[in-house]
Amino acid sequence: xxxKPHRVLLDRVSGYADEAAAYMRRRRxxxxxxxxxxxxxxxxxxxxxxxxxxxxxFVAAGRLIEVAGKGS
Amino acid sequence: xxxxxxxxxxxxxxxxxxxxYLTEMSPDLRGAAILxxxxxxxxxxxxxxxxxxDAAALFEIADRAGGEPVEQVHVGTEQGExxxxxxxxxxxxxxxxxxxxxxxxxxxxxxxxxxxxxxxDGRAGEARPxxx
Numbered sequence: 412x413x414x415k416p417h418r419v420l421l422d423r424v425s426g427y428a429d430e431a432a433a434y435m436r437r438r439r440x441x442x443x444x445x446x447x448x449x450x451x452x453x454x455x456x457x458x459x460x461x462x463x464x465x466x467x468x469f470v471a472a473g474r475l476i477e478v479a480g481k482g483s
Numbered sequence: 484x485x486x487x488x489x490x491x492x493x494x495x496x497x498x499x500x501x502x503x504y505l506t507e508m509s510p511d512l513r514g515a516a517i518l519x520x521x522x523x524x525x526x527x528x529x530x531x532x533x534x535x536x537d538a539a540a541l542f543e544i545a546d547r548a549g550g551e552p553v554e555q556v557h558v559g560t561e562q563g564e565x566x567x568x569x570x571x572x573x574x575x576x577x578x579x580x581x582x583x584x585x586x587x588x589x590x591x592x593x594x595x596x597x598x599x600x601x602x603x604d605g606r607a608g609e610a611r612p613x614x615x
Contacts, residue, residue: 439582442559448545449555456549464548471541472558472565478533479514479563479578 444469493573493599498525500604501595505575508591511583513563517599518574525573538576541567557585568592571600 414422446458446468458465498517506512506528516527516534524531545553545567556567559581566577566588575592598606 442582444558444560446558447556448549448553449557450549450551451554454549458548464544467544468541468548468556468558469560471537471544472560473562474533474537475541475565475576476513476560476563476578478530478537479528 446472492602493519493525495525497599497604500606501599502526502528504604504606505577505591505595509577509579509583509588511579511588513578513580515575515577517596518576520572520574534576538567538574541565541576542569542574555589557589566592568596570596573600 444460446460446465448456448458450456458468460466460469502515502517505515514528516531516538517525518535518538519525522535522539524535527534541556542553545556552569554569556565558565561581563581564579564583564585566575566579566583566585568575568589570593573596575596577588577592579588595606598604
């Protein structure tokens with residue numbers, strides 16, 4: 412006997428939700444710290460954590476995170 | 484009108500309103516500040532002096548890194564994310580939880596700065612109660 416139509420729909424929605432949850436879990440696990448700068452005209456630059464500018468940007472960002480923490 | 488003139492006309496009350504609106508709109512937001520072109524804090528959550536100094540340091544490093552004035556900065560760390568944006572002679576800094584959506588956060592920051600620069604209270608996206 413074929414499944415009822417609403418069962419098919421529910422299974423499909425649950426499948427998509429499971430896929431999305433797994434994608435988010437992988438993204439959280441894989442995402443590394445980054446520093447990205449955008450300039451007028453659309454130019455963008457990434458700075459690695461071990462570069463000189465990257466290191467300074469992370470220190471400055473860390474201070475701002477600390478200020479925001481104090482503010483909340 | 485030059486950006487300098489615009490930035491000088493922003494009242495702290497309007498900036499405070501814009502900051503409150505930003506906080507309302509962004510569930511991931513931990514803290515934020517709106518700064519004038521001279522780096523002075525027009526509105527900020529918490530220690531204004533720290534926001535001024537630390538935001539100036541971030542922009543200074545970012546400008547130096549690319550050899551030209553930066554427009555947007557996005558730094559993601561294990562502890563949270565930092566968004567900084569310059570627009571119309573003003574600047575906005577926001578600190579969020581990790582994995583905040585960057586496009587939305589930058590959109591919100593740009594939207595409040597654009598509205599402030601146009602003489603509004605930063606709530607351009609909201610239906611005004613006095614609008615008929």
